[in-house]
Amino acid sequence: MLRTFLSVAILCLGTAPAFAQNTETVDLPAGQITLQQDGLETRVSGGSQQLVLEAAYLPDVYATWRNSVLLFAVMGGTACPGLFHWVTLDAAGLRSTESFGTCSDLGEVEQTDAGPMLKLPRGDGGYSGFLFNGTTVIEQELGLASAGVSQPSNASAWKGYTAYKVLTSAEMEPVLLTIMDWNTLDDVRWASSVSNDSMTRDGDWFAAVGCQPHLCSEVASGVAISARDGRVITAFWRRGEGGVIYGQPDSALPNKLRELLQR
Structure with a gap:
């Protein structure tokens, strides 16, 4: 199964972040982005633009790749603790993918020829891979992995x-x-x-x-x-x-x- 997540719209930047204790900065090749927690939202600022992510707490910086950073946003519930976003800042401006994931934060990022893939466990025991090509995220079902045990009954x-x-x-x-x-x-x-x-x-x-x-x-x-x-x-x-x-x-x-x- 393949699922594509499109980018979300961005907003014009109004004022600078006001609460330093609720902020974090990430350096990317095209400039610095700032994460500022505002209630149940995270305001992401870069250049003269800003976008808003739904998050109960300041997102975790999971990985960076070229002009993009992978964020894990905690949602605050127990049914689905959190989801991921790729946020990009380049010559085209600031943008984010829609949220994606399996509600697990136990992921690994692997580099592929097509871009970084975030591998996450699913509730059914299989794994899903989320491939980011710099613009969109494509989900791929990876199935069960072998444990490498030749005699399972031993x-x-x-x-x-x-x-x-x-x-x-x-x-x-x-x-x-x-x-x-x-x-x-x-x-x-x-x-x-x-x-x-x-x-x-x-x-x-x-x-x-x-x-x-x-x-x-x-x-x-x-x-x-x-x-x-x-x-x-x-x-x-x-x-x-x-x-x-x-x-x-x-x-x-x-x-x-x-x-x-x-x-």
Whole structure:
């Protein structure tokens, strides 16, 4: 699927930024741009022009490329924490793309022959690439990435991987879809995407847990692979609803999943 985001209109610059504590400057080849937070908007000034971005806080400067800067604008909600913009200042003036992204800030910028591509995780475990050619942003579905594990049923082979990496790997998807439906897998994946934990030996299992971005105290999940026969189980927990196990454990649950379910 391809999606193109067109540039937004710009406004004439009126007065200079008034609150230095809410401002940031970015140097580009054609000049300096200034970001100024004004309530739930960010005013971006460059040359004699200004544009306005919707943002609850001053955007993060994510990357620069030629005459453009990539900004992550926090929206302030929990359903979609934030989106990206490319802002450009060159001989043609100041302009911005429309907002884009997957509501995740866990991105990587890769250089391609056609321009920089921002790679972002999707809630379904796949990835989307957002290619910027200097004028527009084009979304490309990238699918699931391989974790490089040649024997997915070998639990120890996953040692050191995060729960999200296991749950979103191309190798593991067929197994996961035998113990849960697609919508449930989508929820379990997204609920594990933030974590400093990794797959380690936990009783008869290798297990890891994580939580949902910006909702770590509300939604969490984990995955475990049996060191005995390679079977896979997952756990999902939501505040107010409790937890559930997917799959058929043949021995005591790993402590990581037990603690997750008993929150």
